[in-house]
Amino acid sequence: MNFRLDLNVIDVQQNESRFALVLHNLSETNIEHWQLTFSVSRFVLPTSVSHGTLKQVGSLCTFESGQPLNANDHLYVEFSHRTKPFSLHDEGIADACLLVTTSTGVQAIPVETTTINLGAQSPEREPLSLPEPKDINLIPQPKAMVVKSGHFAIADDCAIASDDEDAKSAALWLSEELSDHLRRDISVKQEGQIRLKKDESLAPSKYRLSVSLNAIVITASDKNGFSYGVATLLQLLPVHASHRHYAGFAIPCVEIEDHPRFGYRGMMLDCARHFHPLRRVKDLINQLARLKFNHFHWHLTDDEGWRIQIDAYPELTEIGAWRGPFETIEPQYTSLSKIHGGFYTKDDIRDVIAYAALRGITVIPEIDIPGHCRAAIKSLPHLLVEEADTSVYRSIQNFTDNILNPGIEGTYTFLETVFDEVCELFPSPFIHVGADEVPDNVWTESPSCQALMKEKGYADSKDLQGHLLRHVEKHLEAKGRKMLGWEEVVFGDKVSKNTLVFTWVNEQSGLDCIRNGYDIVLQPGQETYLDMAQDFSADEPGTDWAAKIPLEKAYHYEPFSHSDTTQNDFEKVKGIQCALWCEMTNTQSRFEYMIFPRLFAIAEVCWSAKEQRDWADFQARLSGQLQYLDRLGINYRR
Structure with a gap:
């Protein structure tokens, strides 16, 4: 870019900070009639601006100096925010643009913005450091879960069956997710190894999920319960196939009973x-x-x-x-x-x-x-x-x-x-x-x-x-x-x-x-x-x-x-x-x-x-x- 904008913190008080703004013309052309627009998240005190005038609408600041910006030259401006000290680079200038008026009209020219100089060192970034995953990694944590031996293998002819209108949406969602994850069609049919069953005795939003060697059963009394059961089942699905020579996905055998804390x-x-x-x-x-x-x-x-x-x-x-x-x-x-x-x-x-x-x-x-x-x-x-x-x-x-x-x-x-x-x-x-x-x-x-x-x-x-x-x-x-x-x-x-x-x-x-x-x-x-x-x-x-x-x-x-x-x-x-x-x-x-x-x-x-x-x-x-x-x-x- 032909223009660059730097921002530096030059004075920090508890509730007010002073900044230096430097606009560089890196081109070989003098700019006669121009406005600088830039965006900041804080309010610029209008009376604090040196070497020009500034108007602010939302985050958009429009600065005018009334002076040309000559080739390979720069403009230095100071202003203040009445705010707590900045601690993040994101609090600097998010974007900037020159509006240049010529005989043919007004042109919007992008301006490169550099990272704000906060004038102080900050802590090093702490990377996310996690332990090895568990065998079963459900989030959120279910109310009760018993892990059993063995796995349910999703066969080529696997299908989803539901016996109630309240289970219809959850069954279709499960079909979409399984088909996408396994890269093959897992349809909703009259009969299937994955079954969604209604049980009126369960409280609203509660569900039970049973995974055995030969079947998966989600039981609930309402639409919400079926949706939550499907969500849990999707998290039990391995991220990758369990056998490298074919698309084999095996789900651990579990018994889960669960319901939400908040509605x-x-x-x-x-x-x-x-x-x-x-x-x-x-x-x-x-x-x-x-x-x-x-x-x-x-x-x-x-x-x-x-x-x-x-x-x-x-x-x-x-x-x-x-x-x-x-x-x-x-x-x-x-x-x-x-x-x-x-x-x-x-x-x-x-x-x-x-x-x-x-x-x-x-x-x-x-x-x-x-x-x-x-x-x-x-x-x-x-x-x-x-x-x-x-x-x-x-x-x-x-x-x-x-x-x-x-x-x-x-x-x-x-x-x-x-x-x-x-x-x-x-x-x-x-x-x-x-x-x-x-x-x-x-x-x-x-x-x-x-x-x-x-x-x-x-x-x-x-x-x-x-x-x-x-x-x-x-x-x-x-x-x-x-x-x-x-x-x-x-x-x-x-x-x-x-x-x-x-x-x-x-x-x-x-x-x-x-x-x-x-x-x-x-x-x-x-x-x-x-x-x-x-x-x-x-x-x-x-x-x-x-x-x-x-x-x-x-x-x-x-x-x-x-x-x-x-x-x-x-x-x-x-x-x-x-x-x-x-x-x-x-x-x-x-x-x-x-x-x-x-x-x-x-x-x-x-x-x-x-x-x-x-x-x-x-x-x-x-x-x-x-x-x-x-x-x-x-x-x-x-």
Whole structure:
């Protein structure tokens, strides 16, 4: 490249750091009229910038010096972040681009970015070190297992038989997985050596798996139980054939009886910050099913992108699904010199829903409101913008125009229309509405919001947020759906106690929601966020605003282990969810690296009781599981 950008830490205080930015023109050409754009995750203090001016929208910073950048010369700029000291190279500049104006127009020129110089040494990277695998390496650990002598050999004429409609999906999933793994057809027929049998006496979600010399039998009373039995059977399957001269696969003889600890076991995937192709989404769902997760939370909208087709508002995907240097929505995070984006058509989404349902997974859509709505607002300003609103605010992600207005009619028209189409498309009984991170000072200068506050006797913005969310909850209830939201969904005390709250800031916020009468799903960032770095080395990918989460820490998460809780409190914990936020996850390789192997640890936390979990034993079982990931070519953290 002809241009390079260096970033160095030059001064570190407890809550503020100073940086030196050096832009090099390595070409033989003088650049007369130019702007430098670069992306950083923290807010740059505007008054701290030397030798020019800087504007920031989200992660995108646009710097102008007003001076030419001559050939083989450089520009030196200083600025400050009011933040804790940086400890990771990922906290530096993610991407950069020069916008050069010539007589023919504006050209976007990529700029090479170098690794940030943190000005201090960091610990060496700790590689994943595991013992030899066990003979049987099930994750999550089943409730009870007896290993017997001998193996069941999968013969050429092996088939799957099921005697009940509830077993149909699990049988088809098993057929797909076995056929793919063995490279030959294993069909579902009337008779077969692998049988799925109904037993009404078993509790919901419970299953029994019996592998003998001549047959495999999975017994359950419902669809969930059959799915979990199949997931266990798939993990018993050897990664490679047991005989090198033919495709011989032998499954150890066992008796297993098992059921989940929590009814809700989920993972959230952010497809708004970076768009993930359909194949990537489906492959993840298959891995979730193998680990007995039962909910896939699909984060489809945010400030940086709108990813779901809405027929009534084609602008949402024509405009809101794309960002770039010359688009309505500016670039963010990566790909500053080109367009990034994409969306899922309704047929795409139906495909994902069916794929997940076959594997026993419910797909929960999230339409994040009233905050995190910049993509929608930029797409539909005629409907969602009150021109007279002069409120000045800044969201935690550094946007100043990303909050829906609860005082104007267009907001409710938009929400009802969108959620009507979402409810028609998704069979899930749950709809997630986000509700997080509405900043202070929003709506303070909105005439319509101030009038609404006066009419209703509301005291502050939390009341307005609650007003809007209560409206949405009633609309969803009329369609037979339950509203889910992040912990801020309870702000203003207006939504019903039927709302299921996902708590993310910390466990104390979860306990507060419980004590206020809400059921919760725990998703504390300090324990379950997969975008957090997995190691203390500066080279480790990820962030650490919540914590650094090595594999061992993820495995040892035990809900409320440091809190004073009662049995009644704990009964309101419906489950645990992990999350991958994707501000910096834009490739298949990084996607896999951030998820694996920590997903195995969280799966066991969700499924297995505390007394069943053992770190040393888990490491040995994980060693065996990683052989399967190797077979698939998955780039897990090593």
